[in-house]
Amino acid sequence: MLTDIMLGQYFPGNSFVHKLDPRSKIVLTLTFITSIFLANNYISYLTVGLYICLIVLVSGIPVKIVLRSIKPLWIILLLTAAIHLFMTPGTTLVAWGPLSITGEGVKQAVQMSARLIYLILISSLLTFTTSPIALTDAIERLLSPLKRLKLPVHELAMMMTIALRFVPTLLEETDRIMKAQMARGADFSSGNIIKRAQNLVPILVPLFISAFRRADELATAMEARCYRGGDNRTRMKELSLGLNDAVATLTIIMLVLVLTWLRWGWSA
Amino acid sequence: MSIELQNISYTYMPGTPYCRDALLDVSLKIERGEFIGIIGHTGSGKSTLVQHLNGLLRPTAGTVSLDGANMHERKQALKSVRQKVGMVFQYPEHQLFEETVFDDVAFGPRNLGLSDEDVQQRVESALECVGLSVADVAKRSPFRLSGGQMRRVAIAGVIALRPEYLVLDEPSAGLDPCGRDEIYAQILQLYRTSGMAVVLVTHNMEDVARMAKRLLVMDHCRIRFDGPPVDLFHDETIQLRDFGVSLPHVTSLLKTLRAHSLDIDDTLQDEEVVVEAIRSALKRKRDSSC
Numbered sequence: 394m395l396t397d398i399m400l401g402q403y404f405p406g407n408s409f410v411h412k413l414d415p416r417s418k419i420v421l422t423l424t425f426i427t428s429i430f431l432a433n434n435y436i437s438y439l440t441v442g443l444y445i446c447l448i449v450l451v452s453g454i455p456v457k458i459v460l461r462s463i464k465p466l467w468i469i470l471l472l473t474a475a476i477h478l479f480m481t482p483g484t485t486l487v488a489w490g491p492l493s494i495t496g497e498g499v500k501q502a503v504q505m506s507a508r509l510i511y512l513i514l515i516s517s518l519l520t521f522t523t524s525p526i527a528l529t530d531a532i533e534r535l536l537s538p539l540k541r542l543k544l545p546v547h548e549l550a551m552m553m554t555i556a557l558r559f560v561p562t563l564l565e566e567t568d569r570i571m572k573a574q575m576a577r578g579a580d581f582s583s584g585n586i587i588k589r590a591q592n593l594v595p596i597l598v599p600l601f602i603s604a605f606r607r608a609d610e611l612a613t614a615m616e617a618r619c620y621r622g623g624d625n626r627t628r629m630k631e632l633s634l635g636l637n638d639a640v641a642t643l644t645i646i647m648l649v650l651v652l653t654w655l656r657w658g659w660s661a
Numbered sequence: 662m663s664i665e666l667q668n669i670s671y672t673y674m675p676g677t678p679y680c681r682d683a684l685l686d687v688s689l690k691i692e693r694g695e696f697i698g699i700i701g702h703t704g705s706g707k708s709t710l711v712q713h714l715n716g717l718l719r720p721t722a723g724t725v726s727l728d729g730a731n732m733h734e735r736k737q738a739l740k741s742v743r744q745k746v747g748m749v750f751q752y753p754e755h756q757l758f759e760e761t762v763f764d765d766v767a768f769g770p771r772n773l774g775l776s777d778e779d780v781q782q783r784v785e786s787a788l789e790c791v792g793l794s795v796a797d798v799a800k801r802s803p804f805r806l807s808g809g810q811m812r813r814v815a816i817a818g819v820i821a822l823r824p825e826y827l828v829l830d831e832p833s834a835g836l837d838p839c840g841r842d843e844i845y846a847q848i849l850q851l852y853r854t855s856g857m858a859v860v861l862v863t864h865n866m867e868d869v870a871r872m873a874k875r876l877l878v879m880d881h882c883r884i885r886f887d888g889p890p891v892d893l894f895h896d897e898t899i900q901l902r903d904f905g906v907s908l909p910h911v912t913s914l915l916k917t918l919r920a921h922s923l924d925i926d927d928t929l930q931d932e933e934v935v936v937e938a939i940r941s942a943l944k945r946k947r948d949s950s951c
Contacts, residue, residue, distance in 0.1 A: 578772030
């Protein structure tokens with residue numbers, strides 16, 4: 394049921410990718426995403442694709458699961474491809490009525506879809522191989538220079554950690570409440586939109602009440618353990634950069650170099 | 662007239678690393694008018710099992726049928742299944758949502774499409790069943806009641822469906838001993854007066870030993886014992902401890918006394934009877950020794 398949803402879920406493992414420092418994973422992912430925009434021909438797109446395949450292979454995450462992450466976004470993919478296919482001006486290949494497919498359109502459609510798919514894949518790979526806690530920890534460290542500007546970085550990271558932590562809990566709760574109301578004859582899958590929205594009330598009210606109750610309990614529990622955010626907090630798991638991170642960085646640099654070369658050649 | 666589970670298995674989240682078996686090849690038949698206790702430690706599969714009884718979960722393998730008809734064959738069938746098999750979840754008070762107690766209890770009957778008079782009548786009798794006064798609570802917000810009262814309102818919400826089978830998952834969890842006794846007394850009374858089958862899930866042996874006529878012990882996704890409680894307690898081949906449950910206090914006391922050569926019937930359950938039996942057994946022993 395609901396709890397079966399893959400929501401950028403962490404996929405425990407012990408691979409090279411899993412063991413990378415989350416900070417370097419975030420920075421490298423961002424670099425990779427930027428570098429996708431360097432690609433402007435089929436060969437460079439293919440190179441990026443191969444690089445992603447390499448990451449998937451090394452991470453040991455089943456290909457089926459990785460591909461599943463594209464599923465929720467296929468409508469956007471299809472729309473983008475269609476718009477590019479029909480709207481790009483150029484030499485016409487096929488035309489019927491006001492619609493026409495151009496050679497440039499085909500190229501644009503393929504490359505834009507590939508770009509989107511790469512974006513989705515790489516960001517899912519990041520969340521598949523990094524636990525939410527490690528991720529927020531890394532974000533906190535990466536943003537820590539902003540503390541000088543009086544930005545509450547630690548508090549923001551804490552909020553993210555808590556929010557992420559409670560996603561599965563709330564999903565489970567929703568599942569339970571849905572079942573309880575279904576047991577009383579509630580029907581969530583038929584009727585028009587207004588009817589369906591009304592049918593959500595028996596789920597949303599208990600869900601909000603329990604979310605507030607949990608928030609209250611959590612606040613009390615944190616208070617009871619003398620939690621005071623920010624300064625002078627020590628960590629159980631200190632983040633440290635190692636050889637792995639150097640190797641990963643090297644591969645990204647190589648990728649960027651190859652893409653640059655494929656785009657401009659040595660002349661630039 | 663029965664609920665029948667045939668060789669059902671259930672796996673949570675198949676195809677992911679979180680994949681986990683919850684039931685393996687379980688078969689079970691529940692007749693009208695039975696009082697069944699299901700016992701087992703946390704994670705033994707009891708909650709998963711009962712969610713099959715009204716079609717909330719669809720077994721990964723095997724079939725579930727009510728009165729001979731497969732529950733999952735037609736979608737419409739499920740609606741009548743859920744009316745016939747009422748289900749009270751753990752902490753049922755967490756599912757309350759309406760502005761007044763009356764409306765919340767009426768949620769189920771209204772979903773059945775009954776007339777206003779029928780709904781009113783069902784709500785009132787359901788509230789009485791759980792020992793709440795209609796005049797006192799009907800117009801109040803369910804969130805202003807005490808924990809025990811909220812739970813009773815939630816149970817009334819299921820009873821108002823007039824089910825033929827009532828499944829209760831840990832109905833006493835989180836209640837004080839007094840509240841627990843009251844809830845069980847009402848369930849027992851309901852069972853006696855309405856003639857519906859009751860399936861009671863718990864990990865507390867004390868609760869079921871007194872009430873259930875038939876006991877199922879679950880362990881590691883399977884049913885390990887199915888029979889009257891007395892048989893379970895006196896079957897020397899069964900090590901209850903292996904299943905993570907313990908004997909009721911009364912039975913373990915009687916067994917200990919027997920082991921210390923006191924002539925006493927260790928199948929007794931009722932506390933007052935047991936006290937009397939111990940007293941007379943001690944007297945007999947004293948008389949015979951002097």
